[in-house]
Amino acid sequence: MASPVKKLSTFFFLLTSTIIVASSEKPCHPYKSIISFGDSIADTGNYLRLSDVNHLPQAAFLPYGESFFHPPSGRYSDGRLIIDFIAEFLGLPYVPPYFGSQNVSFDQGINFAVYGATALDRAFLMEKGIESDFTNVSLSVQLNTFKQILPNLCASSSRDCREMLGDSLILMGVIGGNDYNYPFLEGKSINVIKELVPLIIKAISSAIVDLVDLGGKTFLVPGNFPIGCSASYLTLFQNAKEEHDPSTGCIPWLNEFGEYHNDQLKTELNRLQKLYPHVNIIYADYYNSIYMFFQEPAKYGWCTSKILCSYPLDSLIDVLWIIVFIGFKTRPLAACCGVGGEYNFTVNEECGYGGVNYCQNPSEYVNWDGYHLTEAAYRNMAQGLLNGPYATPAFDWSCPGSASVDKEYSFCS
Secondary structure, X not given: OOOOOOOOOEEEEOOOOOXXXXXXXXXXXXXXXXXXXXXXXXXXXXXXXXXXOOOOOHHHOOOOOOOOOOOOOOOOOOOOOHHHHHHHHHOOOOOOEOOOOXXXXXXXXXXXXXXXXXXXXXXXXXXXXXXXXXXXXXXXXXXXXXXXXXXXXXXXXXXXXXXXXXXXXXXXXXXXXXXXXXXXXXXXXXXXXXXXXXXXXXXXXXXXXXXXXXXXXXXXXXXXXXXXXOHHHHHHOOOOOOOOOOOOOOOHHHHHHHHHHHHHHHHHHHXXXXXXXXXXXXXXXXXXXXXXXXXXXXXXXXXXXXXXXXXXXXOEEEEEEEEEEEEOOOOOOOOOEOOOOOXXXXXXXXXXXXXXXXXXXXXXOOEOXXXXXXXXXXXXXXXXXXXXXXXXXXXXXXXXXXXXXOOOOOOOO
């Protein structure tokens, strides 16, 4: 007679027929809130709330949100963003947009990130001849708004203000990407754009220092994307005699620029960490967590799960699941939602506009609309940050001397 299944074990059957037994050890989630600054990569609806009701942005319309939120929530994806997966993992509510909200609290989290936002102020960029027409809610505007509402936030709680900020995970971005996007799309030279890098790094660093002074203790600071793999950039430079990486199809010199920014950012974060040893400053390697999708698309993607059966065994409950894993498409450079050309992207005929179609299965795609990624891509990125190699230093979810959460979070849910 076969031996009984071990207590609380869970079996996962993959397409490869590999059997994985999930660990019963539960992670420790020390953060009680998420505070977010940044641009559209973390915007959960601020730009939509700030928009004229007669001129709503693309993210106000389907197919934005169609994979999860159903009506569109103002997120620039087909579903959840990295910040949403982080919130789920921590057992916290989805972080609501600040602008237009009636009830703001640390318990719910606070999100100031706005589509189109820049690290540098709009007036400064315009002095440099760089147009920034989407929003004037730059990083400094977001931070100053937070400082203005902080006394009221703290007054409504019995807890100390510094304690509440110290118990929060502070997400610093992505911010800075649009400072480069605008001049690139306007045809500025790479040398002109490179001059912005130290200024952008300084803006991010100054914001972190201000938040440390207010009591912030844990910062997750993302680097830039591999923009040479973006459908919008690939389309922009399609007619130029650009060398493409034969293994990925991406444009190397654009990716090298992204790495240049990231190297400068990491150097500054290391300097800040030495200045503030009591603070945890975590670099989020968005660049490599995305680039892997283009190097080995079949290895990454999405998965679905289904309970096959559950049954009592010696007063214990055992659950049998089947997990079906599906990798990204081969050469996943084209946008899911768009129209025209090799990369399914055309400026001014973009996702959300009338007559622009989208793919049947967004989870097979990395690029969503040419600028932003799909929920499936963001899910993989979040997993790589929270449980994998793309956070430096890595998160410590062990729980010495404290209670663990009630259930484990599955990135396949």
